[in-house]
Amino acid sequence: MRTRLYRNGVLEAEDVPATEISEYLRDEELVVWLDLGSPDEEGLALVADELGLHELAVEDAVDSRQRPKVDEYEGHCYLTAYSAVFHQDTFELTKAELGVFITDRAVVTVRPGEVFDIDEVVRRWDNQAHLAKNGVDFLVHGLLDHVVDSHFDVVEALDEHIEGLEDMVFAERPIDRDMQRRALTLRRSLVTLRRVVLPMQDVVTTVLRRATDPAMAPYFQDVYDHVLRVAEWTESLRELVATIRETQLSLQSNRLNMIMKKVTGWAAIIAVPTAITGFYGQNVPYPGFAAPWGFWTSTAVIVVVGGGLYLMFKRRDWL
Structure with a gap:
């Protein structure tokens, strides 16, 4: 005390x-x-x-x-x-x-x-x-x-x-x-x-x-x-x-949305060559089958479509 x-x-x-x-x-x-x-x-x-x-x-x-x-x-x-x-x-x-x-x-x-x-x-x-x-x-x-x-x-x-x-x-x-x-x-x-x-x-x-x-x-x-x-x-x-x-x-939500947009955009671009090569990978005759120009045609389509998607997504700020 x-x-x-x-x-x-x-x-x-x-x-x-x-x-x-x-x-x-x-x-x-x-x-x-x-x-x-x-x-x-x-x-x-x-x-x-x-x-x-x-x-x-x-x-x-x-x-x-x-x-x-x-x-x-x-x-x-x-x-x-x-x-x-x-x-x-x-x-x-x-x-x-x-x-x-x-x-x-x-x-x-x-x-x-x-x-x-x-x-x-x-x-x-x-x-x-x-x-x-x-x-x-x-x-x-x-x-x-x-x-x-x-x-x-x-x-x-x-x-x-x-x-x-x-x-x-x-x-x-x-x-x-x-x-x-x-x-x-x-x-x-x-x-x-x-x-x-x-x-x-x-x-x-x-x-x-x-x-x-x-x-x-x-x-x-x-x-x-x-x-x-x-x-x-x-x-x-x-x-x-x-x-x-x-x-x-x-x-955090905005960052997640940005990530999802980028992932979705790249997934769409990757889907283009996947779809085209899958089509040309069919085991049946098609235009350009077993011909060199068919390969170059499919390659050109992949580049053009993929590049077009990339530019479109970039312009919209998705990538």
Whole structure:
């Protein structure tokens, strides 16, 4: 467990025993942050008793895989959000869940699996220490700002890879298997990102409405603007990936049609000498049978008809 105590906007102490949190909260000048990491039910129940947390909120914290949301209870609320990390080598997206209990003077973070990078949030708080005087709103803003910035980094990286995917579609000799794998993986990553980004609009709106310090309103509004931009960007990229996939299938169909036209054209040309030699190969008398001029006549017919078909198909762009 990690703890921090802020008194009137100044960091006063760190790593105090979690069992003493309720004692510190009796001092109305203190604001407390408690990070539980990935707690068991017993440890979370202890903190719930200390802070008077609702049993449904505690149940949501124990049971991960919640959707991004804000549940409001008497005296506190419970917030769920997900940060995201994009892997450049596999084009896959990893999300990290964060649960936050928010009271008037305390913020308790729960990180199932401890994948969420809480150290980056702490650095963000330290870099914006001038806002610490805003108490709980300052702590919540740092958490949400980190989450939304991670979404922004992911969607920006996805945009770059999708631009490369566009270039691959119109390459002279596209690598179909690699392009298909990349397109499907990017689309799956976008779907995952969309699931964690779109509900964040309601989350930030609720937090903005609950903010008690007017000085923090512009900062929460800035986070909300970023959420809207990421959501719109994600939707546009999702549509773009679908368009690229449809374009790829259309190009494949066109290439197949061109190949079929060429094969059919050459088959028609080859059919001419086959038909003529087959006719002259009959074991019965015919004009020119057993005569040199019959051979030369059939050869001339093959050349003329075959050449005529070739020129006609070439003019129609079938060959």
